[in-house]
Amino acid sequence: MFPEADAVAPAVTAVFTTVLTEGPLSRVALARRLGLSSAAVTKAARPLIELGYLEELAATERTGPGAGRPASPLAIRADREFFVGVKITGDELIGVVCDLRAEVRTSAHRRLSAPDVDHVLTELGELVGELLDRPGGYRARTRRLGLAVSGDVDRSTGLVRYSPFLRWHDLPLREQAEKITGLTVTVENDVKALTTAEHWFGEGVGAESFALVTVGAGIGCGLVVGGRLVSGSHGVAGEIGHIGIDVNGPACHCGSRGCVEAIAGADAIVRQARSAAGRPELTFDDAVALARAGDAPAGAVFARAGDAIGSGIAAVANLVGPARIVVSGEGLAAYDLFEPHIRAGFQRQAFGAAADCPLSIRPLPFEEWARGAATVSIQALVAS
Amino acid sequence: MFPEADAVAPAVTAVFTTVLTEGPLSRVALARRLGLSSAAVTKAARPLIELGYLEELAATERTGPGAGRPASPLAIRADREFFVGVKITGDELIGVVCDLRAEVRTSAHRRLSAPDVDHVLTELGELVGELLDRPGGYRARTRRLGLAVSGDVDRSTGLVRYSPFLRWHDLPLREQAEKITGLTVTVENDVKALTTAEHWFGEGVGAESFALVTVGAGIGCGLVVGGRLVSGSHGVAGEIGHIGIDVNGPACHCGSRGCVEAIAGADAIVRQARSAAGRPELTFDDAVALARAGDAPAGAVFARAGDAIGSGIAAVANLVGPARIVVSGEGLAAYDLFEPHIRAGFQRQAFGAAADCPLSIRPLPFEEWARGAATVSIQALVAS
Known part of the structure; x- marks a missing residue:
């Protein structure tokens, strides 16, 4: 039958x-x-x-x-096959070799002088070669490469439709990366790749629904519902950074005001900290140092940002009700400044039993994004 | 195998x-x-x-x-079997008989003198009897009854855990309704029932993902993702009414401030309209009449409410990316006052292509809730 x-x-x-x-x-x-x-x-x-x-x-x-x-x-048999994962940012490539269970076996970085496509591809080819030639017998047992890129990525075709930080438009990245590396390539949005890693090999294992929130230059979110990554019928999903939480808040680059990202994105924090301190040259790290040293105006900037993130996370819990939510990202290097305010904003805004949703708030080691990219290629093997 | x-x-x-x-x-x-x-x-x-x-x-x-x-x-064969659906509110029962395709064949109302359980059940028994005895041969071909109740309902056990408007706690409604009607009963939350009706027989047909937003005393939302109704791992989902859109906004009954419902729920609108007009006896209908007559302060109350609803709907689109969203509910009897502001709030806050999500904004005929209840019993037949 x-x-x-x-x-x-x-x-x-x-x-x-x-x-x-x-x-x-x-x-x-x-x-x-x-x-x-x-x-x-x-x-x-x-x-x-x-x-x-x-x-x-x-x-x-x-x-x-x-x-x-x-x-x-x-x-x-975790060492039956290895997978290369590379996160491509505007100024750096971060690469790892993982085994079948997504354990990182080795890693490497490359600085990029510019997000120029030819330059990035050349460096990518060399980075992959360097990783596979390291001791461990990787080359003979590696057939797949996963690439993680921020922005609008079509995994099914391997096309990068638009990546703002890289300034790429409609780039057939899979095709070009396959040519230069000889590997079978899967391209995915970086937040989705990280969500997949957490869903398959991290805190999301076995969860029917699950969310990962990333805090950094932008505020992103990957959502798993019914065991599947939500991708959005119109190509948009997980845009927690553009939930409006303050109708009278600061203008956002998206055209609206008071979005989570307009209050809690890295640029927004720097802007608010500069204005609070009256020091136009202040960096993100300076703002962190000031707040840690007990400077009240700088502390208030992180408190407001953490509260905004917590309020956005509560919107995820109120609407979708994930079994658990992981909050991570390079922004959480300032974990100590954010964490209590993320929890307070979440508790205030979570409705009824939605407040029972466990939040794991933790920094993100730099290799995690690349491991996410490798996980996507493991997933591509399993689906094949 | x-x-x-x-x-x-x-x-x-x-x-x-x-x-x-x-x-x-x-x-x-x-x-x-x-x-x-x-x-x-x-x-x-x-x-x-x-x-x-x-x-x-x-x-x-x-x-x-x-x-x-x-x-x-x-x-x-739509007339192979008929289904009774009843929406139970604090002061009224609304009942329908539907065929297999959820077409309403006949309908009836009963006023309730109080939300007392015994009284409601007695009236329910009489209402069902009245409907089934009408011409159309319903009684011989009806085995199932669907009940829709607002609040926290466990469909799998037929238990109403908590219904604020009815003041019911841990009521085994399915069991008691089966005893009094002799029919096989399914009990569901009213917003979920309405979402099911729209998903199976309305604008959601064939959609992989879909949202229904209800505007009335509360602001509710039913979400379908991956073809299935989202119910939330902790029992909460679709609580669009408690997305916080204004950190400095009015206090909400949930304990937070600036929730969509604290600005756009029926009570919130009455409160704001009274304060704007300086008339403490003003009703919702008075506020509608004032706004329609061109009264600017009353108009501004509906504008702010519509904008808040639009902003909440944008959060749904930004996070989940439904294929389409239907906005309905008894509050939309004031459709003309809400609609442009719902669309404006949505367009401002929807991120990128999320703004492409079609919104259907339309009033809800009073029988629709009861039809939703009947649909749930059709679904129970199909699953059986």
């Missing part, structure tokens, strides 16, 4: 994904978890074992009282 | 749902639409035809050049 290919392929993907993100798991546990028969799990696991992606661990448990056959859990 | 029952039941449900919401459709079109084989569609349709829910229309088209066999589209 169901053609063989239609019936088996989803089971193979489901078994692979579940062992990858939640394993090791016995076949019995997998069958229960996926609502499949044991026979279906065994059949789906077979090609994955033959290809070396899964292995049977030594039997550790029996399946039930008096059961004769010990259960051998299925586990991922 | 897949046990028969597991494999067939989802196909039957899928065929039933698709013909119900998008039919008539040929078997070939259904197979294409659902990613099933033609044989699977034929097998799934058979019991539905035998039970009289589906029928084959006369052949109207051929399946392809030279194809010998004409395609007979499958259609719903």
Whole structure:
């Protein structure tokens, strides 16, 4: 009734994904978890074992009282294949090699002199070469590269429609990166890539719904609902930075006023701190140092920003009700200044039981964005 | 490999749902639409035809050049079964009988003297009896009743956890309504019921994602993402009324300030209109009449309220990116006063392509809530 290919392929993907993100798991546990028969799990696991992606661990448990056959859990062979992930910013490439479980094995940086496409691609080719040639046998077992870029990215075609920081328009990045690296490339928006990493290998594992909020130059958000990344019917989703929380607030680059980003984005913080201190040369780091030294006006700028972020996060909780929310990003290097105000703004604005949603607020190590890019290429393998 | 029952039941449900919401459709079109084989569609349709829910229309088209066999589209037999839907408010019951396609066949009202449970149940029993005894042969073909109640409702157990307007706490409404009516009862939150009606039989048909915003005493929102109603991991979702859009705005009953509902809910509008006119006895209808007569302060109250609703709707579009958004509710009896300001607030705050999301802004006929309740019982049949 169901053609063989239609019936088996989803089971193979489901078994692979579940062992990858939640394993090791016995076949019995997998069958229960996926609502499949044991026979279906065994059949789906077979090609994955033959290809070396899964292995049977030594039997550790029996399946039930008096059961004769010990259960051998299925586990991922993490070093079966490696994946390169690169985050492309306006002035830097950050690259990692990850294994199948998204553990970072090695990493490297390259400064960019300009976001010029040819220059970026040349540097990308050299960075990937450098990473794959490091000791660890990566080159022989790496076929895929994930690229993370901020802005409007069409993952299905690998086209960067618009990236403001890079000033790229309609760039067929996948095609060009495949030419220069010889790898199979997946291109994704950076916040979505980071959300995927957290969903598959971080705090979002097993969550039906989940949100990741990034705090930095912009304020972004990746949303998982019903186990799937929300991408938006009109190409826009997760734009927490442009929720309006103060109709009389400062003008935003989007054309409106009082957006979360117009109060809590890095530029907005610098602008407010300069005005509060009367020092037009103040940098973000100066503002952080002032606030940490107890300067009240600088502290108030971070308090207002944290409160705005918390209010935006409450809008996510009130509307979508994720199981949990992770707040991270390079802006959270100033974690100590933001955190209590993010929590206070969230608690005030979260409606009823929405306030029960756990918030994890934590800094983001610089490699995480690149690991997110690698995760997207792991996902592309699993889907293939 | 897949046990028969597991494999067939989802196909039957899928065929039933698709013909119900998008039919008539040929078997070939259904197979294409659902990613099933033609044989699977034929097998799934058979019991539905035998039970009289589906029928084959006369052949109207051929399946392809030279194809010998004409395609007979499958259609719903709308009068195969009828469904009662009742919206329960604090002072009124509104009831309808719908057919399988959620067309209202007849309707009736009952005033309630108090939201006392026994009184409501007695009136409910009489209302249902009155509806089923009307000409149309409803009684013999009605097995199900849907109830829509505002507040925190657990559809899976039929428990009303808390309904503020009715002042009900932990009421096992399904159980008690089944006893008094003899019908199989489904209980749902009223906004979710209305969203389901719009998703299955209204503007949301075929949309992967979709939002319904209700404007009235409260400002509510039902969200469909990935084809499923979002219910929130912590029991809260769609609370657009408690998105904070003005940190310095009026206090809200939820404990925060400047929520959409604190500016645009019916009570908030009355309060602001009274204060603007210096007339403490002013009603909502008075405020509407004043604004329509050109009174500038009263007009400004509706303008501010509409703008707040538009800003809240933009938060939905920015975060989730629904394919379309319907704005309705009894508050939109003052449609002419709200509409331009809802659109202006939305356009200002929607980020980039999120502004492309079509908004349908329209008044809500009083029977619609009850039709939503009936739709939930149709859904319960299909899932059964």
